[in-house]
Structure formats: C-alpha cells, structure tokens
Amino acid sequence: AEVEETLKRIQAHKGVIATMVINAEGIPIRTTLDNSTTVQYAGLLHQLTMKARSTVRDIDPQNDLTFLRIRSKKHEIMIAPDKEYLLIVIQNPCE
C-alpha cells in the first residue's frame, strides 16, 4: 500500500514519462506504457543492468549496484535494481 502510494507519486511527479516494474527474468509486471515498448525496454534494460551489476561486482565482490542512470538527449532513464525486481522510470529532467 505504501509502496503503491510511492509509485503513484513518482508517476505524478513533474517530468516523469513512464514507470515500469520488471521481474528477475526481464518480464514486465507493471507498466504505464504500451505493451510493445515496454517489452522492448524491459529486455534491453534488463541485459544492461545485469552487465552493469556484473561489472561492479567483478571489480569488488563485496560491492553491489544500487542505481543506474542513463542520461540521453531526450530524457533520462533511471533504473533501481532490487534483489528480484527492477524499477525503471523515464523522466524528462529539463521540461
């Protein structure tokens, strides 16, 4: 319930385009975008997150990935990895 509130607030925040929750296999559980785009984002970002996490942990196994931000010309993709899930938010920071 509280988490739902938080997700709603994030979605309603200024500049946020989309929010997605992806499970450990890369299958989207919850999304505010249309299906095809979601699936595309899910697959690609899942792989990227795995790679990033592998990189961080290879350098120091006691370390772990907490957050991943990809800033592009048009918007910013923010990924918060969890043990079993991946929370992805696409925001337009400048407006």
Next chain:
Amino acid sequence: KRAYKPVSYVDQMAIHFSLNGNMIPKDSDEGRRQSIRLSIAAEKAPVETSAVTSEEAEIKDEESTGDTQAAEEEEAEGSGTAEVTEAAEVEEPPPPRVKEQKLANQFNFIERASRTLNNPMRERACQSEPTPCKDFSATANQWKIYDAYVEELQKMERSKEKEKPKAQIAKKEEEKKKGRKLTSLELQSDDITKISKAAKIMERMVNQNTFDDIAQDFKYFEDASDEYRDQQGTLLPLWKFQYDKTKRLAVTAISWNPKYKDLFAVGYGSYDFMKQGQGMLLLYTMKNPSFPEYVFSSESGIMCLDFHNDHPYLMAVGFYDGNVAIYNLKKATSQPSYKSSAKSGKHTEPVWQVKWQKDDMDNNLNFFSVSSDGRIVSWTLVKNELVHTDVIKLSVEGTTMQGPEGLQLQTLGCGTSFDFHKKIDYLFLVGTEEGKIYKCSKCYSSQFLDVFEAHHMAVDSVSWNPYHLKVFISCSSDWTVKIWDHTIKTPMFIYDLNSAVGDVAWSPYSSTVFAAVTTDGKAHVFDLSINKYEALCTQLVVAKKKNKITHIQFNPVYPVVIIGDERGHVTSLKLSPNLRKMPK
C-alpha cells in the same frame, strides 16, 4: 647327331600319365633294410613275389619327359638293379606290402587341411534410451563465487545457532516456522511490497532530477558577491517542504536527527488558544523534498519535540493537552510507543519543551518537560511505562497567598522553555511566561540557584552557547534578544528586532553566530565576532503579512537552516559564506 635329343620341355607336350615312383636303390641303407624285411615276409608268404621291386625310389626328377621310350629307360635306370623281367612284373598288382614307416622328409610332405564351415554371421544391436541432456551455461564470475561462499558461511552460522537450543521441541518448532515462512514467502512473490526499497531510492532520484538546480546549489553554490558586501551575508532559499495535511497547522517544533544529518522532524500544532485541532509529526529528509518519510498524527497539537542522542529513533514529544509521548521510529505504527495520561501525571497545561537526559542509574531512558502549569517533570521509562517525577515547581517569589483554612497557596509561574547546560549536567535554565529566567539545579527541587529578570514578556526560548560555557541567549515576545553570562545579572547584549522574536538558535560551527526569527517573517543572523550591534543578514523569508515564522534550527553539519512558519511550510536556506566564518 641323328640321335634323339632329349628335350627337357616342349610346349606342346601333354602329359598323359605321370606317376611318382618311390624307388630306392637297393644298395642304400633303406633299400637293404627293406629287402631284409621283404625276404622275411617272403619266407612267410609262399607266393613268389617280386618283392624286390622296391617301390620307394627317389626320383628327383619328377617330370617324365621325353618320349615314352626315354621314360622307360629312365624307369629302367631308376630301378637300378631291377631285373628286366621284373620290370614286366610291375604291371602285376603290387604285392601286399608290410606296412612300412612312412618317412617324413622335407621333400615329401603332404599337406592336409580341412575346413570347417563358417557360421553365418548375424548382427544384433541393442540401443538404450539416451540419458536426458540439458544445456546449462553459466559464467563463473568472481562475485558469484563470493556469493556462494557467503551463503555457505551463513548456513554454517545458522546451523550453529540451531544447535544451541537444547529442547528438541524447540527445534521442531523452528522447523515448523521455517516451513510456514517458506510458504508465506511464496505467497508474497507477486506482492509489490518487495520493491519498496527500490521505489524509495527512485523517488529520491526523481526528485533530485526535478530539483536538480536546488541540489546543485545546496552542494556547490557559494555566493561570490559576499566579498563585496562588506561582511553582510545572505540566505539562499533551497527546498521548501510542505504537506497538504498540515496546511492549516503551524510549525511548532523543529529538530534535526543526531544520526542522519539530512533527516529532520517537524511538529505541527497550533499556537492559537481558540483553535486547537489535531497535531502532526512529520519527518522529512533533504533528499526527498516532496514527501515526508514518516507521518504521525495525534489528537492534540504537538508543541515540542526532541530526538534522543543515543537512540536516534526515539523522539519525545510534548502536546498541547499536557501529555507527553515517546515515538519509536523503528516501529511501523503511527501511534506513540509510550504516552502519558491523566493518571500518570501529565501536565495540566501545554508542554512547551521536552529534552532527553542521559540514562539514569538503572539505564532507563528519561527526559524532562516544562509546562505552563509551573512544573518541571522528569519522566522515566520504567518497564514500558512512563513514570513521572516532579523535579521543580516554579514558584513565583513573594506571591504566597493566604488561602482558606490557613493554607499557603503558592502561585506557580508558567515555564515556557528550558535548556540544559552542555557540560554541567545538573544545571539548567528555565524561561517563564513572566519574563524571568531561573537558573536551577536538578538536585535542589525547591530553591532556584539564580533568577534573572530577563524580559517583559514571556521568554520564548533560552539556549546555552555550545562553546562558551557561561553564555546563554534568550529571546522573547518583547521584541528583544538578550545574551547573558550566567554569573552576571544583567545581559551582555541586547538586540531589538522590531517584532516579536519567535525563536533563537546558536550555530553549531561557531560560538559567535546565532540566528533569530521574528513574527514579521524575517530571519536575522548575527555574528558577534564581526559585528556586535547589527545583524549580518536580515532577510525576509516568508510573506510578511500572512505568515509568521515560528522556529529556526541550524543543521549540525551542512550550512543550512530550516525555518518553520505558521502555514505549515518548512523552508530550508543556505547560509552564505559570510555567515559561516569560523572563529579563529
């Protein structure tokens, strides 16, 4: 020349008959032996035999060549001393011979071979089912190995812990619990609460993006124009914290968390005697300006709050209705963990200030509260209950009245604020509504150590200087801020701020800097080492007519102050470099 020439081989020759004879010369050993034998045999057999015809003759040349004459000649010659007459008797059936030994020699061997039947070959095959194969691929990274080790370690620790409880029943219970836990975990697999941590981080990040320029200002902006401003400074507005449910409430207390330097608590209530409603307690973090981290609501307005230094999750709160409560942030409930009540000796008037003390001798948590009912009460948390002890009663001197039946009634002063000395544990100051400041000791419950005639109106706040152990500051609704040395009866400095002063606070980084807020919406920052008579910065923080500022607090680490106002807003401001000068 005209003789026949034996030709050894002729192409056209056809052999009609060839017989390998075995004749041995008579005079040879074998021949003699055989002739002896034959003669013995001949004696037996009356039949005259031409036994002389010994058969076994060696003929080297097996091929009979030439014409028949030559062959006969050879035969004749071969027979050696065979008599011609006997030659004719060759055609007679050969006489029964005695079985003679057949000599095996290298020239005369008979090969005998036999061949068995080859069994027909038949192929027979049997095929078993292939073992089920599965493709498996994984990368063995260093961190995967590390994870496996860590898991092993945890399993070992858990098994050690399990060995400790001796009762078998306990073990079984644990296993049952584990079983239940597993099932409940499986049920929760679709539950969205798993993502709470990630969601929290994400919210902060999103906010950081939106308020990016403010975050950058907070971290890096230093007002360069301070150099030209002749010692004056400015307050740069940063984030503004507000929550829709507190819009009608005034900020009555602010406090920073001692452990997490970006977390602060704001208490909401109302100063208006007539309009008393609910109270709220919100905890904000500077990392998330748009939503509070914790929200607690209460029936009565909150007047004051204090974080415990050693247990940063415990907060003591004083209410308008005289109650005090302790909130435990670690617990998920929105209700206080412990609350006083009319039975347990709550104040009869609003509690204006609470402050935690060090744990007493029994290691119980305790805190003090001061209230308008004239009592300073020490509350101790004993076995999950709040027990109160009256420490001091603020009796106003010279106002004992003669009540009915000869009782002496002592009117009590109304305490409005207090502060404990940082080093001398038992020493504390109390400000009252009458404008007096009492210096008290925890040991003496009825006598004050000293009285200061401080202000003409209620003392809103007193505070010891964190570095200068003899100095304290007080502010009042009589528009003044006064700085005292507690050994001297008169104030050292007096500042008139043209408006009722709501709150004053020393800065944590310098012994000479303090800030005061007035009800006309201004914040004043003074630095005594630079300018003893004027404020370094006087800045309008909130809209003048509609809003009054109620409290101010310095952040212990960052150069930020937070100011609360009557509309329920909390504004954070960054101090410019001029205001932050450290004493040398």
